[in-house]
Amino acid sequence: MNPIMAVMAVLPLDFQGLMGVVKSRDVIASLWLMLKGMVGIFIVMLIIFAVVAILSKVTGKKKDEEQQDG
């Protein structure tokens, strides 16, 4: 457990929500999830972006060379 979650887990901030007791620990966990999730998605997309860009350059160049040879 990270330090923020450890602190929040012991704070008495729970309250009654529409569907049950809202635990401060869960709220913090969901915020962490948002941070980790969005960062994770962007990392995957950025890596794919970089690889596609490189691939397009390499295969594009090869195609140009082939056209010039022909």
Added chain:
Amino acid sequence: MEDFGFLINSIVHLDWKMLVMWAIGGLLIWLAVKKDFEPSLLIPMGFGAILVNLPFSGVLGNNGIVQWLFRVGIEASEAMPLLLFVGIGAMIDFGPLLSNPRMLLFGGAAQFGIFMTIVLAVLLGFPLNDAMSAGIIGAADGPTSILVSQVLKSNYKGAIAVAAYSYMALVPIIQPAAIKLVTTHKERTIRMPYNPANVSKTTRILFPIIVTVIAGLIAPDSVALVGFLMFGNLIRECGKLDSLKETAAGPLANLITIFLGITVAFQMRAEQFLSWGTLLIMALGLFAFVFDTIGGVLFAKVLNLFLPKEKKINPMVGAAGISAFPMSARVIQKMALKEDNQNHLLMHAVGANVAGQIGSVVAGGIILNLAHTMLGV
């Protein structure tokens, strides 16, 4: 007379909840037939809702066909949504994305609604597994929603499937309203010239393999989702399996679609479906779609702060980063033409839209990964 009591045995066991579910089933069928809302899924789901809410229904129980289909096709290995992905992969042309790969970023940004919804669901008092499952409605991708809610053992699987498919059909209504909320007329009229780069066959073939490896290495739980989607795409792009491509995109996808809807209806039994939670899940789904759209639009606006004038992005393209393909791209094109009848954004929007398809399955995998560590699911 008592000898004929069996004829009314079922009728006397009808209760009001079952009748409400028949009405819901009827409503889904009506929406599909009259309003053209995702008919291929809402009709089987609507009919299934009636089927499983008949007293002593023969489709339930250990020998019941719907329960068996659910147990084997979804519960055991999530086979049905995954097999459908093979068909979807075979249908998708990633060309517009490969010729303009920066659109991939919108496929990531427009998943924002998923995580906003998770936070809101937790604030409403849903346990984390249900909150994550509600959030995944924002993936705007029916099979992903079904799969994630199933793996996380959500109590609202039926509602989540209904919400995912219903809101996908409502994209033409939801997105324009959300886009107008966060853009000005001037921003909506930004023109984007389309100069597609040539995409080599090698790139097209390597793309599905590379995406699978990258997604798999970073979020191993996404391998099933991404892998099956990309397997379908590899069949499409390899150029050697035309017959399999036709089968995957046609008969396979159709067969799975027929039975997926009716199988998901297993989760629409009155005792499980009729609750305040279901209503809240439906509301959360709408919230997720709205914030996906807003996330994509705002991300484009942030990018525009750093781009030169001639390379600015029309923020509406960001909204197409949700996975509802191809509805979202069409909505953006229609909106762009309404604002300026010479502004053609379709190909940019299609690029962002297919990126959203990748983004949504990656998001599903990442949520499952995080659920493993946080909930031990």
